Amino acid sequence: MAIAYLGLGSNIGDREVHLSDACGLLHQHPAIAVEAVSSLYRSAPVGVTGQAWFVNAAARLQTDLSPRSLLAVTQAVERRVGRTPTYRWGPRVVDIDLLLYGDLQLRTRYLTIPHAALHERAFVLVPLYELAPHLSLPSGNAIKTLLDALPSHEDVQPIGLLPTIYGDTI
Structure with a gap:
């Protein structure tokens, strides 16, 4: 079993429900146990700013899936919740990013672990x-150190918990 961390976001429709649905579908998978989900946070869009603000969360899970298989499951969950292709950094019903997978460092055409932009995203x-x-990245950089190195994270505001809880919430 590996411990993996996911980043989740939504900025279309009932954002909290979309994130809850995504966590529920992940938890229903026989090779995934969602252990904990963070609070929900409201954050400004990145890249394309003329769109609705996001609701973001992080989830910790245990899985027997390989990183590539976990990615395939997260993409299937995105589609099931209602994500359709748009454009880079565009609005989306749900976005699930594989942030960390144990101590693995991986760079392939399809997947980079730790997530390539993790260190620059307050959300x-x-x-x-x-x-x-x-928590520290496989490189040894502590999450707290990365967070403190950002110019600001004041635009990432806590707004509550998921409407439906899978595993424990912190």
């Missing part, structure tokens, strides 16, 4: 820090 680091304040 990922803030909920991840809530879930695992003593």
Whole structure:
């Protein structure tokens, strides 16, 4: 079993319900156990700013799946919740990013672990820090150190918990 961390986001429709649905579908998978989900956070869009703000969270799970298989499951969950292809950084019903997978460091055409932009995204680091304040990346960089290195994370605001809880919430 591997411990993996996911980043989740939504900025279309009932964002909290979309994130809850995604966590529920992940938890229903026979090779995935969602152990904990962070609080929900409201954050400004990145890349394309003329769109609705996101609701973000992080989840910790245990899985027997390989990283590539876990990615395939997260993409299937995105589609099931209602995500359709748009454009890079565009609005989406749900987005699930594989942030960390144990101590694995991986760079392939399809997948980079740790997530390539993890260190520069407050909307990922803030909920991840809530879930695992003593977590370090495989490189040895502590999540707290990465978070403190950001110019600001004031636009990442806690707004509550998922409407339906899978595993424990922190």
